[in-house]
Amino acid sequence: MSENKSSGERKTTRLRRMLNSPRLEFLMEAHNGISARIVEAAGFQGIWASGLALSAQFAVRDNNELSWTQIVDMLEFMSDATTIPILLDGDTGYGNFNNMRRLVKKLEQRGIAGVCIEDKIFPKTNSFLTGKKQPLCGIEEFSAKIKAGTDSRKDEDFCIVARIEALIADWGMEEALRRAEAYHEAGADAILIHSKKPDPDEVLAFAERWAGRLPLIIVPTKYYRTPTEVFKRADIGMVIWANHLLRASVAKMSAIAREIQRSETLADIESQIAPLEEIFRLQNAEELAEAEKRYFSDS
Amino acid sequence: MSENKSSGERKTTRLRRMLNSPRLEFLMEAHNGISARIVEAAGFQGIWASGLALSAQFAVRDNNELSWTQIVDMLEFMSDATTIPILLDGDTGYGNFNNMRRLVKKLEQRGIAGVCIEDKIFPKTNSFLTGKKQPLCGIEEFSAKIKAGTDSRKDEDFCIVARIEALIADWGMEEALRRAEAYHEAGADAILIHSKKPDPDEVLAFAERWAGRLPLIIVPTKYYRTPTEVFKRADIGMVIWANHLLRASVAKMSAIAREIQRSETLADIESQIAPLEEIFRLQNAEELAEAEKRYFSDS
Amino acid sequence: MSENKSSGERKTTRLRRMLNSPRLEFLMEAHNGISARIVEAAGFQGIWASGLALSAQFAVRDNNELSWTQIVDMLEFMSDATTIPILLDGDTGYGNFNNMRRLVKKLEQRGIAGVCIEDKIFPKTNSFLTGKKQPLCGIEEFSAKIKAGTDSRKDEDFCIVARIEALIADWGMEEALRRAEAYHEAGADAILIHSKKPDPDEVLAFAERWAGRLPLIIVPTKYYRTPTEVFKRADIGMVIWANHLLRASVAKMSAIAREIQRSETLADIESQIAPLEEIFRLQNAEELAEAEKRYFSDS
Amino acid sequence: MSENKSSGERKTTRLRRMLNSPRLEFLMEAHNGISARIVEAAGFQGIWASGLALSAQFAVRDNNELSWTQIVDMLEFMSDATTIPILLDGDTGYGNFNNMRRLVKKLEQRGIAGVCIEDKIFPKTNSFLTGKKQPLCGIEEFSAKIKAGTDSRKDEDFCIVARIEALIADWGMEEALRRAEAYHEAGADAILIHSKKPDPDEVLAFAERWAGRLPLIIVPTKYYRTPTEVFKRADIGMVIWANHLLRASVAKMSAIAREIQRSETLADIESQIAPLEEIFRLQNAEELAEAEKRYFSDS
Numbered sequence A, B, C, D: 001m002s003e004n005k006s007s008g009e010r011k012t013t014r015l016r017r018m019l020n021s022p023r024l025e026f027l028m029e030a031h032n033g034i035s036a037r038i039v040e041a042a043g044f045q046g047i048w049a050s051g052l053a054l055s056a057q058f059a060v061r062d063n064n065e066l067s068w069t070q071i072v073d074m075l076e077f078m079s080d081a082t083t084i085p086i087l088l089d090g091d092t093g094y095g096n097f098n099n100m101r102r103l104v105k106k107l108e109q110r111g112i113a114g115v116c117i118e119d120k121i122f123p124k125t126n127s128f129l130t131g132k133k134q135p136l137c138g139i140e141e142f143s144a145k146i147k148a149g150t151d152s153r154k155d156e157d158f159c160i161v162a163r164i165e166a167l168i169a170d171w172g173m174e175e176a177l178r179r180a181e182a183y184h185e186a187g188a189d190a191i192l193i194h195s196k197k198p199d200p201d202e203v204l205a206f207a208e209r210w211a212g213r214l215p216l217i218i219v220p221t222k223y224y225r226t227p228t229e230v231f232k233r234a235d236i237g238m239v240i241w242a243n244h245l246l247r248a249s250v251a252k253m254s255a256i257a258r259e260i261q262r263s264e265t266l267a268d269i270e271s272q273i274a275p276l277e278e279i280f281r282l283q284n285a286e287e288l289a290e291a292e293k294r295y296f297s298d299s
Helices: A011-020 A033-041 A051-057 A068-080 A097-109 A139-152 A173-186 A201-210 A228-233 A244-263 A276-282 A285-295 B011-020 B033-041 B051-057 B068-080 B097-109 B139-152 B173-186 B201-210 B228-233 B244-263 B276-282 B285-295 C011-020 C033-041 C051-057 C068-080 C097-109 C139-152 C173-186 C201-210 C228-233 C244-263 C276-282 C285-295 D011-020 D033-041 D051-057 D068-080 D097-109 D139-152 D173-186 D201-210 D228-233 D244-263 D276-282 D285-295
Strands: A025-030 A047-049 A086-089 A114-118 A159-164 A190-193 A216-218 A238-241 B025-030 B047-049 B086-089 B114-118 B159-164 B190-193 B216-218 B238-241 C025-030 C047-049 C086-089 C114-118 C159-164 C190-193 C216-218 C238-241 D025-030 D047-049 D086-089 D114-118 D159-164 D190-193 D216-218 D238-241
Touching (some): A033 A047, A033 A068, A033 A244, A047 A051, A051 A244, A051 B276, A097 A139, A097 D285, A244 B033, A244 B244, A276 A285, B011 B114, B011 B159, B025 B033, B025 B244, B033 B047, B033 B068, B033 B276, B047 B051, B051 B244, B068 B086, B068 D068, B097 B114, B097 C285, B114 B139, B173 B190, B173 B201, B190 B201, B201 B216, B276 B285, B285 C097, B285 C139, C025 D244, C033 C047, C033 C244, C033 C276, C033 D244, C047 C051, C047 C068, C051 C068, C051 C086, C051 D033, C051 D276, C068 C086, C068 C097, C114 C139, C139 C173, C173 C190, C190 C201, C244 D276, D011 D159, D033 D068, D047 D051, D139 D159, D139 D173, D173 D190, D201 D216, D276 D285
Parallel strands (some): A086 A114, A190 A216, B047 B086, B086 B114, B114 B159, C025 C047, C047 C086, C086 C114, C159 C190, C190 C216, C216 C238, D114 D159, D216 D238
16 A cells, blocks of 8 residues: 655545545546656646556557556556556456456555546447447446445545446436436445536536535546636536646657658757656656665775 | 568568668657657658667666566557567667577567667666766677577567667777677677767767778767768768657646646647547547447447 | 477468368367476477466466456467467457457467457356356357457468357257357357266267367366267367366375475475476576577687 | 455564574475465465576576566465465566665565575576586675665565575685675575585585574575474574475476376376366355355346
């Protein structure tokens, strides 16, 4: 169980405190060690380990093309590199209740603070393929998965968030609320209500009817124009900026690659990119230089 | 052995052809699947898998803190995602001649086109620690490592590049040339002459005396202001832009993270980052959508 | 694509030839590098990489508690250590058609000769849990998975075997035959008909009605008393000894551990276990000793 | 930090108590999850994760052909499968002081109780190659590595054992004692004195002169005929049975493979191997069956 160095508080406890805080809290996406460190350095209090971004960095698709252990391996680097809590976007838990139990165990061992699972079916399929209702996991099966997760955690502050796909899959508001209620009863620590509409209306409607029975998390990737003030008034507990560092990196890497390819020189781009010293700083090179003095002193 | 889809030519053969071409060729750094794909999309003909960038993305140091298999695992994603050849910045080969043999075998299995090894000692130590002469690997030991590498490759076009650290380590020009000669004799396919000076003088002096006995590769990270025309006139064979995509991504991720943290909204940054569709495109999501139609047709 | 050293024939071709041979052929279980080498040394022509044995060696359950990449990693060691073909017991393909495509790609890269997939649902659940009919994968979905596998292989000799669980799941003989027909049409290279009865009657009945439309594979773990002559007369193509080396190792390790624990001495057991030299031989230590002479000659 | 379930005592504390106990204690070799579980089931109080056995199971050589993370990955399965402490045979620490620090961190995260490092040079070379004195790591460098290890552990009970190769490398008794003294001062928790002689004379001579300044560990692989009573009288603290389960498994797997290959039937060997039920028991299948009842209750 990882402790936060500065405060002595466990990362799990810290995430739980964020979920239950009266203020609107924010998680920022990261997908590898260096982006995680950048998130912390920017002042965020928590990290969203996005399934899309984790996959995309490897140039594979967000359809469980990575194995779950490849994800856990990357999370370990992210956790080692930071002192703020990480919430994993854990898809469906990568299988059934037993896979979920195993996942929780491995995440706890690596100092991850919580996992968010969604009520879809493994492996995830493309949401835009057909006009038909998307299949969702049965309520009882998904509730059992949540319960298996909470039963198996060793640290009671490890957070299990239930993500509801009913609005995205076009199953309607009543189904979404029914699921939220069931997942609450099964022991979820928070509800993530997802929407792909360009406005927040259905999310706000859900929030009103939900009435704060559990903390509510939203992901405004599609309704990004909505002022944050709206979320605060709606008593949303947490906002996730879900994939924006990956998208930032892709934009800039593409621009720089094209520019160097065209110009065949670095002279024009040196000032647009981080200096080498910034990379060394993010790797904590200084600590090693100090240690070398200490342990190489006599040789 | 991976083939280039479009041409049928092996990646190894393609890298070898670049090394031996009369034109000045360029490799661009990448460190994961998506940056590799960006390099190819920008029009580059080859990829430099930088040890610094590979390490830094995980937020660990470029001192063999990653295991060699963690590096090979990431290279596999890079190779799968691209059709242009990848040259690995393989440090010291991660041990002795036997580790080198094993490395070559594993790289060939993953479709990597070549490896560059440097005449330092495992694990690498910080070059800036002391004013003393840095230790280098013995010439005979390093030559044997090159020979072990060439002896063990199954594909004779797999490239083994010898990187000379004598100028960086302050052992002088004569030592650098002596080493180049020995590595040539041991079977290296090209020489990478490294320098940390802010101008290219020592590299150009080396090139003049080397007189093209083997293709010469340079890494102008520190002497980035030098016009590329100078390298062409000096009969340099290949220039490596060694860490610029990582540095591009760090600059942009830091800026965006700070901006979102400050403003608590996405509204201002959406236009500065890659759209989601660009991420899907780099993941080749369309191919899966097509395949789903084919294999889900009846369900 | 791995070649068999002695013959130049690819491992895939060799497995395909075994499947199509008029003689009864045998695969022996292995689960790691050293057991694979032992199988080859004993004179077997092919290896069965058992899902049960692969899992059990790590002390996890055969319910997809290992990730699919952890399995592929172990297979790589097994393939590197041997020159005979390996057929992977690949469960359900670890997901849907797209996971199957990815699996085939990764197996081909590692020199595995084929994969057997079974028509159950990911993750596998315990077959003994209830008296109810076990759920099976839909015929069309499973057929599409086979087709996705064959479509995505680069080496046309890579073998895809369809394992039918209908008898085990108590869906009856007609269903088993209907499935065999469908999987044949989908492109399977052989049919594995599984049974947990203590006698071979249902397997023999299946074989008779199947009448050799595709090669037939059986796994007589439960009906082990049946003389092999019976299988030959029934025109079975291949017999898999599915988990016997793992079980051999467990029996002996348990006995030796208890003996040493009790006696607190090695004196009594030294003659019962393999000499150290046998371990060195299986690691091919001699090759390295020779290489050290070659590459260390001057130092 | 892993706790022992039955006692609540940490594994690290338990290993430390064994090292400091007045009785002669024993560690038994294991190399994967199932052998680790067998060791515990036999009644041993601790496990030796042998470098030779760990490598050999993958059919690679004990010359750092496995990466250090491949070893850590296997140790995680061993640790998850058992409640008794594991001491890793950690070669040289897989590099310099910084690699050692990283190793200690990763071992602690996985619940490993301690690591033994030896004063050789990475990568290990064959001890039988020449008649010349084998190179050893410098005393100061190795002492710094021990110190780096102890400085970096978070759990002060994590054990760091210094293994002395001076007798094996033919550097003599005085050198061995000088090294033991230096490693003691650097903070080692115990000394492992290694010998390849067929009798224990030099080990006993060392023990006498060492006089119990730190607990002494021996590995009687070569002098296996020596009665354990001799070690007790010599005030040895711990005996490691270093590779006997691997050798047991190889002997039996070879015999069974040859027997089945020859006879083409299982009928003769079924009684010589562990029943399937024993494998299921070692995988803890029953716990999953119980859990399935709990979490599948309604479906």
